[in-house]
Amino acid sequence: MRVVEVTAYGGPEVLRMARRPEPEAGDEPGKVRVRLKAVGVNQADLRIRAGEYAGVVGDLKPPFVLGTDFAGTLLDPVPGMAEGTRVAGFVPWYEELTGHGTYAEVILADPAWLAPIPDDVEFTVAASVPLASLTAQQGLDRLRLPEGSTLLVTGASGVVGRLAVQYAAAAGLRVVAVAHEGDERELNVLGAAHVVERGTPEEVVARVVEGDPERVDAVFDGSFTGGALLPVLKDDGVFVALVPGQEPAGERNIRVEPVRARPDAAQLTETLKKVANRELITRVADVLPLESAAEAHRRAEAGRRPGRIVLLI
Structure with missing residues (x-):
């Protein structure tokens, strides 16, 4: 089968098409095969490829296959879902650390990762959802905020941030969003009560405090700004x-809550x-x-492309 490998740490040019044996039923007990149709390109993929997380991945060295989010069809039945069912999910790449990601035609997946895709949701849309939505939901769950609390969401123009704004507003929180200039109207429609423009951490703090002098109850740091907030x-x-x-x-x-999303089929199904x-x-x-994975990484690194870049297989 075709895969895209990281051949060495570096820029997008280190991504190369390669051939690997297609997984067979039973290769890994408890896992089933999924023939992929679409996979998402995440910011973590870019950082792993560039070697920024080399210390985190331990003994795993190139060549390996990136990718977490996926949408495809089941090749093996699982309880409640027959062969051929359209499914989506994400591979917990860091927890597995096998180097077998989703930039591939077929993967082995734990049934606990898999959610059925509704008939009127396209594979490309389904592949844009799993990791981002579960990161947003599980991060907000860790806040344990009462209704009416004020939440600052940084990176609100991004995939995770936009979802966090929507989930937080639906939960009755007052959302202050940090976003690119020009995104104010859309984020207001999605539920943000107030939108401030991106800037240095000091500028963001000043802009937020100007509108909320008593400051905010919580921060969902979707832009990885860190302690400066x-x-x-x-x-x-x-x-x-x-x-x-x-x-x-x-x-x-x-209270500082580190969050790394975990697969949750029930949550993703909803x-x-x-x-x-x-x-x-x-x-x-x-x-x-799929063969344009390097170009996908270039576009993602260039930034300011609202939404998830998806590879079609």
């Missing part, structure tokens, strides 16, 4: 950090239903063929 929090506030190992040290009794019913808005920025 702590001044925007009230005493006893909560800070959700999305890069475990790089979370800031707490102060003023601020999310995909909301996408189908237009209750949750996601966005695909670009669709490129």
